[in-house]
Amino acid sequence: MKKIKKRDQEYIKQNNLKMILDIIKDKRPISRAEIVKIANMSPTSVSRIVGSLMDLGLVKETETYSNGVGRKAILLDLDLESVITIGVYINKHIINVGVVNFGGEILYKDKIDLNPKDIYPDILIKKACGLINDVIKNSKIDSSKVIGIGVSLPGIINSKNGEVIFSAPLNWKNIHIAQAIESELNIRTIVDNDVKLKALAESLYGVGKNSGKTALVNFGKGVGSALIINGEIFRGVTNIAGEIGHITIDPNGILCECGRRGCLQTFIVEDNLIEEANKVKKIVDIEEIFEEARMGEDWAVSILERAVTYMCVTINNIVCMYNPDTIVVSGSLVEAYPEILKEVEEKCKTFIWAPLRGTFKILYSELKSQSDIIGPSTLASNTFLSFDI
Template sequence: MKTTTVKDVRKLNRSLILKEFYFNGPVTRLDVSRVTKLSPATVTNIVTDLLENGVLVEEGNVESSGGRPSVLLKVNPDLGYFIGVEIGESHIQTELFDIYFSKTTQYAINDLELDLSPEHLIDLVADSIGQVLRSANLKETDILGIGLGLPGIVDPESGISIFSPSWGWNNINLSELLRRKIAIPIYIDNGAKALSVAELLFGQGQGVDEFAVLLIGAGVGGAIVHNDLLLRGGSNSAGEIGHMTLSIDGPVCRCGSKGCFEAFIGANHIFEEFGRTKDEPQPRLENRELMKKIFSNYSNPDSKERKIIQNSIQYLGAGIANLINIENPERIILGGWLGILYGEADLDLIKNVVKKYALAQSYELVDICVSNLGAEAIPMGSAAMALIDFFENVNQEDLMVIGGNRLKQRN
């Protein structure tokens, strides 16, 4: 945000203070003042505002040891709920979160048909949302926002799915399609970018200035976060690391190019290599159970599986090293169901390969780790996009409609 006026400063500081109460609450005004470096006067001023509007509530006092006891405050737990939806190549996972992001209920659709129209997809999403609302006994007005995370290139501003590799769409306004069915603010982004939001707020990205997330599953995606801000590039495709060239004369990728990162480390490659050894028909890309079975043989030193996975890790490490050389991040987070399997199988080997290919100074800084949010972090991250907007835009205007009939839509 550009801050040229005092009003911009107010908005920024309100958000800063609110985040502090959210993530570290209950805390006192003076605690917040110390952490945010804002003056106690300013904290009092903004807190008064937030209290009047019901965003914060008091929660008892801190025991005094001489002196006026300080009041503990926290974000009002009854403000509302968030819904996050992961749209995968073959499944839809819908989850409901309370204000503090405890998962309250969920609904899954698996084995989506292969050629799905945008309208049909949005019907399924709307149905899923209806399902979780019913099972939690909530109304639309109880939900502060719905986030969607999907494959491909997405423009969050307009709500348009610019390009979907899974279904071959171009320029479909999914946001608009869903808005016609549901009167809740909608947030939409690429799945890897949604995942990075989950990591930033609740996972391994907390407090890390520069990090990148790898989303490895059926396909390979990524996202880069710099000072709490997602890098989007000029047209929202920054971080799309899956089709980086690792071998100029390598095998042809499903994208048409040659020697892509994804072609070496994606589910497709592993299944193909595995299939080749067993002469079975190739399994569906999202077959996580089969993949787990393959990885369970990694510990067997003479297994074919171990050799296949170790070979892929050579490329995984080289790809991570390229990302490290270009971005110089402090942390790389391995996410996605297959990314987590890789990391859990042999993180040390991954690190050693990265070390081989990365600049020494950049390798020294970076910490490579596995996501601790599990394979299901995309719905959480999607919902968290709505939480970020809540932090940034809880201002006088919006506050008046909290709990009422929010018609304001982001897209």
């Protein structure tokens, strides 16, 4: 019984440390008195926990302020350089690596472009490890402060054992990428789905910061979504929740990269829009379709209008399933052509199921491509940060 009681006490202590640290991260800089109100704890308990976080080097005292009554209060902030994580984003075109501090700020980043022969697992992992080493060296950080690496990539991921179960864009199956990187670099590594981690970054550091229930939808080379509830990723039983791009819209439709026909994303993804445009005119990239639409070409306008319609279908489905207070729209399609978001907002006014109209905000990603690095680095920080004291 004594051992059980000791474990319970340790669990409560660790949870309290994490809770107070999360409050400081979210509200920084903040006074002890404000923490007492938010945490609903006694001033003595808060002071003790803050002292422990300061002993760990995670929190420091900063400037003072006065509300005009009584003595000045000392504010608390993170020691931004106390914890460093590495964020890695991989898709079939690029490896993007960044060094991120404890406040979610990218200190240094670099990337390498890929060609199709590079995406074989052994080759790509070797390239990723080389780039990680280069970034750590070139950033001139204290490498002893690096507590972990987070890897973000498209596909079905078992984040518990670091395995890519299936990634259609990379054509990978059952690849233990986290273990491979960890063995090569001797740095603890975790991997997860790219859209889930974009949503995590946006909810903590972007436009979803003040939202209790944020749904992010990503439009680009694929279509995916993720839900963050009070700062936690909603995963489902096997970490596949949010794969809205593979909802079947037309069983006899276009063949999707997943091997099935008529998936929702086949009506929206850039490669399919380009392929459809080539039935009318030789088109190399999505920019040309937008240019033709701006010049009033009916075929280009029609392609983009249909894409907008299915983007609204996607948002409506997400809102019906999850009932979030915020929808964050992200991805290369809207980042490169933000004018399409105005069309989506306008069409959603009538397209969303009536009982749900006005219950949520549609916001544009604030972090944009930075979330590809901040998301996995945040996962690494959340996973590997130790509260041993």
